[in-house]
Amino acid sequence: MNNITFGRYTTYNTFVHRLDPRNKIMMMILLVVAIFFKVDSWSSTLIMSVALLIFLNIIMLISKVSFISLFKSLKAMWILIIFLLIVYIFLPNAAYNPDHIAFYIGTYGVNYDAFYQCGYIILRIMMMLMITMILTSSTSPMNLTYGLEWYMAPLKLVKFPTHIVAMTLSIALRFIPTLLDETDRIIKAQSSRGVDFQRGGLIKKFSAIISLIIPLFVSAINRSEELSNAMEARGYDPYGQRSKYRVLKFRWIDLIAFIIVLAVFGGILTLFIWDMNIGSVDLIYWIFGAKPLF
Amino acid sequence: MPVKVKNVSFSYLVKTPNEVKALDDVSFEIKDNSITTIIGHTGSGKSTIIQLFNALMVPSSGEIEVDDFVITSNPKKNKRIKELRRHIASIFQFPEYQLFEETVEKDVAFGLKNYGMKEPEAIEKAHKALKLVGLDETFYKRSPFELSGGEKRRVAIAGILVLNPDILIMDEPTAGLDPAGTKIVLDLIQSLHNQGKTIILVTHDMNVVLNYATDVIALKNGKVSFDGKPSNLFELSSEDLALEVPPLYAFSKMLYDKGIKVDIENIRTLDDLLNQLKGMKHE
Numbered sequence: 279m280n281n282i283t284f285g286r287y288t289t290y291n292t293f294v295h296r297l298d299p300r301n302k303i304m305m306m307i308l309l310v311v312a313i314f315f316k317v318d319s320w321s322s323t324l325i326m327s328v329a330l331l332i333f334l335n336i337i338m339l340i341s342k343v344s345f346i347s348l349f350k351s352l353k354a355m356w357i358l359i360i361f362l363l364i365v366y367i368f369l370p371n372a373a374y375n376p377d378h379i380a381f382y383i384g385t386y387g388v389n390y391d392a393f394y395q396c397g398y399i400i401l402r403i404m405m406m407l408m409i410t411m412i413l414t415s416s417t418s419p420m421n422l423t424y425g426l427e428w429y430m431a432p433l434k435l436v437k438f439p440t441h442i443v444a445m446t447l448s449i450a451l452r453f454i455p456t457l458l459d460e461t462d463r464i465i466k467a468q469s470s471r472g473v474d475f476q477r478g479g480l481i482k483k484f485s486a487i488i489s490l491i492i493p494l495f496v497s498a499i500n501r502s503e504e505l506s507n508a509m510e511a512r513g514y515d516p517y518g519q520r521s522k523y524r525v526l527k528f529r530w531i532d533l534i535a536f537i538i539v540l541a542v543f544g545g546i547l548t549l550f551i552w553d554m555n556i557g558s559v560d561l562i563y564w565i566f567g568a569k570p571l572f
Numbered sequence: 573m574p575v576k577v578k579n580v581s582f583s584y585l586v587k588t589p590n591e592v593k594a595l596d597d598v599s600f601e602i603k604d605n606s607i608t609t610i611i612g613h614t615g616s617g618k619s620t621i622i623q624l625f626n627a628l629m630v631p632s633s634g635e636i637e638v639d640d641f642v643i644t645s646n647p648k649k650n651k652r653i654k655e656l657r658r659h660i661a662s663i664f665q666f667p668e669y670q671l672f673e674e675t676v677e678k679d680v681a682f683g684l685k686n687y688g689m690k691e692p693e694a695i696e697k698a699h700k701a702l703k704l705v706g707l708d709e710t711f712y713k714r715s716p717f718e719l720s721g722g723e724k725r726r727v728a729i730a731g732i733l734v735l736n737p738d739i740l741i742m743d744e745p746t747a748g749l750d751p752a753g754t755k756i757v758l759d760l761i762q763s764l765h766n767q768g769k770t771i772i773l774v775t776h777d778m779n780v781v782l783n784y785a786t787d788v789i790a791l792k793n794g795k796v797s798f799d800g801k802p803s804n805l806f807e808l809s810s811e812d813l814a815l816e817v818p819p820l821y822a823f824s825k826m827l828y829d830k831g832i833k834v835d836i837e838n839i840r841t842l843d844d845l846l847n848q849l850k851g852m853k854h855e
Contacts, residue, residue, distance in 0.1 A: 460669075466628045467670040470662045471731060472686030474654060489682070492672035496717065 287418050293531065294341035294416045299425030301532040305539040306413050309334075312546040313405050317553040320394075326546055327401055333542055334408045341416045343408075351407060359400055366396040419451035424526055442516050449505070457498060464493050575602040575625065575660070575739065575770070580634035582620055594620040596794040597634070602739075602787070607761065607771045609781045609802075611815070612791035618774045619665075621791070622741045625772070626660045627653050638739070658687060662741035666748070667728035671716040676702065679716050680730045687735070694734075701734035702727070704763075706756050722753035729757070739770040746777065758784060782806070782818045783841055790815075803837045820845065 294302075313330060317323055338345065367388055378390040414422070427444035434440055465475060468489045475486050582595040595617045602608045612618050623629045624636055627643050627650055636643040641656045664670075673679035680698035685691065702711065705726040711719070716727050729745065742761070746754040761771055761784060775781065781788060781802050788805050790798035798805055806821045824839045832852070839845050 463664065464669060466623065467664050467667060469628060470626060470657055470664075471670070471683035472654060472657060472735070474686075489670075489672050493669050496672075497669055 286415060288342065288415050290342045290416075292341050292416070293535075294337060294412065296531065297416075297535055298526055298528050298532045299417050299421040300428050300526060301528065301536055302413055302417055303422075303425045303429065305536060306409055308539055308543045309409050310406055312543045313402050313409075315546055315550040317550055319553060322549060322553055323398065326549055327398075327405075330405060330542070330546070331401075334405055334412070337412055338408060341412055343411050343415050348404075348408060348411060351411075352404060355403070358403075359396075362399060363392075363396050366392040366399075371395070420448060420524075421526075423448040423451065424522075424524065428526065439516070441520070445516065453498075453501070456501075457494070460497055461490065461494060464490055574604055575772075576637040577601070577621070577624075578635050578637070580621075580624065580631045580636060582617075582624065582629070582632050584620075586632065594794055595624075595631075598791075598794070598796055599634075600789055600796055600799050602770065602772060602789075605765070605768050605770055606786045607765050607773060607784050608787040608789060609773045609775055609785040610789050610791065611775060611778075611781065612797075615793075616791040617794045618791055619743060622662060622743060622772065622774060625739075625741055626657045626662055628662075654687075658735050659737055660739040660741065661732045661735050661737035663729055663732050663743065663745060665743045666725075667732075667745075668721065668724035670728055670731070671724060674715060675713050676707070676716050676719070676727050677712040679727060680734050683731055683735050697734050698730070701730040704733055705730045705760060722749050725749060725753065726756065729760070733764075737769075739772065740764065741772045741774075743774045744776065745773070746775075746780070778806075778816050778818045779820070782821055801837075 309330075315326070317326065338348075368386075371389075371391070373395075374389040374391040376389075379387040380390045380393070381388055417425070423444050426447065427440055430438070430440040430443065468486070469475065471489075473486045473489055474482070475490075478486065577598060577600050580595055580598045581593070584592045584594055598617070598621065610618050610621065620629070624631055624643065625638065630643060630647050630650065631645050633645050635645070638656065638660050641652065641659070643650055643656075671679050673682060677695050677698045680701055681689075681691070681694035684694040684697055689697075699709070699712065702708075707723065707726055707730070711723070711727075716724060719727065725745075732740070745757050745761075749757065758780065761773065765771055765784075773780070773785070785802045788798065788800065788802050789796060790805065798808075803821075805815075806817050820839065820842060821836070824834055824836050824845055827834050828836055832849075834845065834848050834852075839848065
């Protein structure tokens with residue numbers, strides 16, 4: 279069970295780790311938006327993607343996010359990738375150039391553009407994974423919830439219980455590893471009673487899962503009851519005025535990081551607007567004076 | 573056939589910055605029909621070693637022989653795991669978490685059904701196992717979730733006993749039980765031992781070690797720091813192993829030092845001591 283390491287918080291003390299969580303959330307949103315700007319021309323897309331990829335790789339190196347766990351999570355997505363490929367190959371698409379036929383399956387011509395589109399979407403999903411991994415592995419769940427709570431502050435005007443939502447969220451995040459440990463323990467306990475979680479037919483598998491799920495639910499419910507009692511015993515009142523032990527501070531390193539991200543975002547946005555208004559400007563052609571490939 | 577542990581090492585979180593070496597080149601042997609207690613401080617590797625015995629985890633290096641089963645560091649080479657787990661079964665700490673069926677008898681019979689036994693026969697065996705742990709027929713049809721903590725524990729233990737394993741591993745079976753529940757569990761261990769079963773017991777309670785154990789293995793930082801008889805353990809105790817000496821042993825020792833020559837090696841319970849003292853009076 280311990281192989282679920284995707285985006286788990288790591289206790290390094292890097293530049294990225296020290297940033298204000300509110301800032302990190304905003305920067306994440308900016309970068310995700312930048313990823314999903316779509317331009318028509320092939321070479322502009324390439325330049326945008328490569329620029330973002332290099333930028334994200336640098337941040338990953340700085341924040342010591344493991345590349346191995348990124349590849350592991352990509353490996354887990356192979357079903358999605360195959361599904362996407364099938365959709366892109368067999369759904370008729372007006373954007374495909376009918377001249378770009380790679381090969382025929384029977385009488386159906388498979389377009390080069392289908393592979394290009396599919397590869398592009400996978401690349402963007404990968405970049406989104408990178409961004410979320412950087413955020414979650416460099417920000418402790420606690421700080422993440424504080425950051426989210428801060429963004430929810432305007433909702434207080436309409437009597438939205440932002441504090442309760444933030445508390446629920448932080449408790450839920452806190453208990454994920456605990457529940458994973460618990461699952462591990464129950465799997466081992468049931469394995470010693472002859473349950474085989476790996477092999478067996480559908481019915482056998484189903485009964486194996488039942489023997490895991492029920493004890494897990496029971497213990498989770500017991501735990502939450504104990505926790506709520508403990509919180510009440512310490513005088514927790516969700517509607518009371520609370521002070522904070524950890525105060526979030528926006529410092530000069532945050533400003534620097536934000537300016538860098540904003541510059542990247544601005545660059546991508548400029549490219550995007552250029553592409554929209556002036557039409558498919560072929561950047562490679564423009565920069566090197568070479569002939570466009572497609 | 574004994575359980576042989578040969579040069580076993582085990583690490584958690586291999587190839588990560590948080591890698592922990594839980595066992596470091598450990599070798600020992602657990603004799604047939606013994607009550608072997610495994611003691612040691614938190615983090616000494618006790619819980620790790622017992623999970624290796626029935627292949628819930630595989631060692632990083634070295635191998636474990638349980639009768640004709642061999643557990644090696646290569647998971648693919650470990651065959652007949654299911655069979656092994658019936659032969660050497662383990663009861664974990666707080667086993668009541670494994671309960672899930674609607675009735676107590678069904679829960680106890682669950683293990684047998686996993687090994688392909690038909691329901692009526694399994695239920696019948698379940699009743700016998702429940703009797704062993706001191707739960708009568710009024711419990712059979714009740715839901716395991718409405719029982720008290722101690723009763724749940726006993727149902728969970730019955731759920732393993734019903735498999736009739738030759739070697740039984742127990743991880744702190746008495747933790748959190750009241751004195752009456754503790755006595756039932758410990759008496760059960762003694763009676764299983766008398767039936768010829770091998771018991772591997774992880775415990776913190778030195779009184780249990782003195783009263784019940786035939787052999788002791790002490791672990792310290794993933795290495796074996798003591799392997800022998802309980803009485804020998806307490807002789808060197810406090811300085812070397814930082815263990816609490818049981819009051820009975822300390823008292824006997826005090827008597828011995830003051831000139832009342834009791835036979836410390838053979839004092840396991842208060843009755844043993846009393847009998848020895850009575851015998852002396854007549855001399």
